Amino acid sequence: MRSRETASRQRPAAALLLSGLAILSACSVSDVMRPNVDVGQTTAAVPARGLQALVPSNPFLAGYPRLNAPMSQPDLMPAGERDCRRQLKRLGVKFRDVARIRDSASCGIDWPVEVTGFSGNVGLKPAATLSCQMALAFASWTKDELAPAARWRYFSGVKTIHQGSSYSCRSIAGSRTISEHAKGNALDVMRIELKNGNDIDVRKPGWFAFRQRGLLNNVRSDACGYFSTVLGPGYNADHKDHFHFDIKERRNGYRACK
Numbered sequence: 001m002r003s004r005e006t007a008s009r010q011r012p013a014a015a016l017l018l019s020g021l022a023i024l025s026a027c028s029v030s031d032v033m034r035p036n037v038d039v040g041q042t043t044a045a046v047p048a049r050g051l052q053a054l055v056p057s058n059p060f061l062a063g064y065p066r067l068n069a070p071m072s073q074p075d076l077m078p079a080g081e082r083d084c085r086r087q088l089k090r091l092g093v094k095f096r097d098v099a100r101i102r103d104s105a106s107c108g109i110d111w112p113v114e115v116t117g118f119s120g121n122v123g124l125k126p127a128a129t130l131s132c133q134m135a136l137a138f139a140s141w142t143k144d145e146l147a148p149a150a151r152w153r154y155f156s157g158v159k160t161i162h163q164g165s166s167y168s169c170r171s172i173a174g175s176r177t178i179s180e181h182a183k184g185n186a187l188d189v190m191r192i193e194l195k196n197g198n199d200i201d202v203r204k205p206g207w208f209a210f211r212q213r214g215l216l217n218n219v220r221s222d223a224c225g226y227f228s229t230v231l232g233p234g235y236n237a238d239h240k241d242h243f244h245f246d247i248k249e250r251r252n253g254y255r256a257c258k
Contacts, residue, residue, distance in 0.1 A: 081111045084132035092119030093139045098129065101184070107169035109184035118142045122158045128166035131184035134247055137226050138187055141245075145222040146192070153215045156196035164188040164242050173238050180229070186246035192219075203233055203241050219243060224257035231258055 088095055094117035102108035115135050116127045122142060130138070142161070150158050165188040168181040180186035192200040192215075200212055216232075223230045223245060232243040235258045250256075 077111060081132055084136055085113070087136055088113070088132065088139060091136075091139045091143060093135065094118070095135060101129070101167065103169040106178045107182040109167060112167065112184055115139075118161075120147055120157055122147065123160040125160055125162055128163055128187055129184060130166050130187065134185045134187065137247055138245065141223055141226040145226070146219065149215055149218040149222070150192070150194055153211050153218070154194055154196060154198055156194040156198065158192060159195045160193040161189060162191045162193065164190045180246035180248050185248065186229075186244060188242045188244050190242045202243055220257065224255055228254075229256045231256070234258075 085095075085097075093115060095113045095115045098112050098114050100108070100110055101112055109129070109131050111132060112129055113132050113135050114127050114129050115124055115138075117123045118139050120143065128135075142158070146161075147158050150156055165181055166186070167184045168179070170179050170182060171177060172179050189202060191202055194200065200215060202216065220230060220232055220243070223243075227245045228248050228250060229244065229246040231239045233240050
């Protein structure tokens with residue numbers, strides 16, 4: 001009698017064990033460990049949803065920086081690129097070399113750098129993917145113009161420059177002309193955070209924001225000596241909330257500062 005009772009109790013336990021083994025066989029280790037999107041791919045590989053569906057220059061996309069791989073063949077770097085990096089180091093720029101970018105026939109950077117900061121302990125958030133020449137122009141302007149202007153207007157150093165778009169494969173809004181962002185030759189600045197706690201929003205300030213207005217006027221005028229294009233609030237609706245800087249080459253050295 002007892003042996004029958006024991007056997008009847010063991011049957012449900014055996015059934016549960018077999019059921020568990022069936023579930024485990026259906027869900028393998030490879031299913032658990034391998035995500036749907038490879039970790040090494042950029043966020044552009046993920047289907048666009050919500051904020052990610054916005055245009056790349058939108059400041060909300062700053063939370064989705066490009067995932068760059070390290071450069072694989074540094075020995076093949078041209079002399080001009082090596083000299084550019086020596087200049088970045090002399091200026092105290094925080095950067096690293098990353099792998100060649102080629103997203104299309106018109107979009108890419110052969111020898112890109114990822115920049116996270118400048119001399120004077122000035123941060124750049126999020127990290128910007130740029131051509132070395134654009135990084136050098138921006139670093140020179142930050143050190144020689146932006147930082148002194150902040151000290152003069154606010155008696156403070158610059159803590160962090162918040163950017164909204166660096167490299168991005170796209171055309172100029174409303175046209176078929178490829179953007180300088182697609183070559184790594186452009187950077188959009190949304191706001192400038194100072195070490196004394198002031199946060200300078202690039203959007204057009206009020207009538208009585210004299211110091212902020214003065215600093216932004218300095219930003220616009222002084223930058224024209226370092227970049228071939230400087231566009232900001234007041235130029236058009238697309239630039240109402242940021243400054244666009246680029247080093248586009250034009251005939252006769254023409255510069256567009258508006």
